[in-house]
Amino acid sequence: MCLLFPSTLSGAALNWFYMLNPRTINTFDSLKQAFLDHFMIQTDRLYSADDLYMLRQGEDEPLREYAARFSHEYSRCPNTDDRATFGAFKSGHRESNFRYLVHSNP
Template identity: 90%
Template sequence: MIQTYRLYSADNLYMLRQGKDELLREYAARFSHEYSRCPDTDDRAAFGAFKSGLRKSNFRYLVHSNPWNTYAELMKQAAIDTKAKYFNSKRGPATESRSTFGDPPLASAPTLAPPQHSALAPNNQGTQHPKRKDG
């Protein structure tokens, strides 16, 4: 007979991986479910296992570059990231053109105004520029 509700350990959590097409919210929900089945596993081990199972993404970069220390903080940030991606996806197709690492869409990049020069700047090297004709 197959035992469907066996108890797991931290070693089993380290075997969980985010799938290639699996959304962060799906991975976080699956991980949380499996973690709830590990009664002897502490938050520190769950934190490390969750981090190690993340695929390459902007969120993975954030996890490794921020000082989040607890499993609760990590899961809170995963929820925030998931909500942000959901609301950004509602803005339009510009968000779909992002790369794996979450490069910002071109539409959201700040546009710089062209420099406003009234006259040519003097050249300190002795070369002459053609004079402007004001007409």
């Protein structure tokens, strides 16, 4: 199972796997625990408005998908001010007619 595990990874998870020191993990259970210890911290973290400003609409991402992704991340932000949230949402749009309308209409 340890030999097949990297074939299921991509991106940051695959980079993490290749950064492991050789011969430090002897069983699949220890590999699983090392993976969870590294990545579970990131998934349980609650966000702030500052984190929402880091979200950007992808180059080919439709507005609907960006809004859904933003909404999901916003749901992880307790006690976030609505004005800051709206500012973060607006700042993450790529150039478009919709962005112009949102920014020009208070």
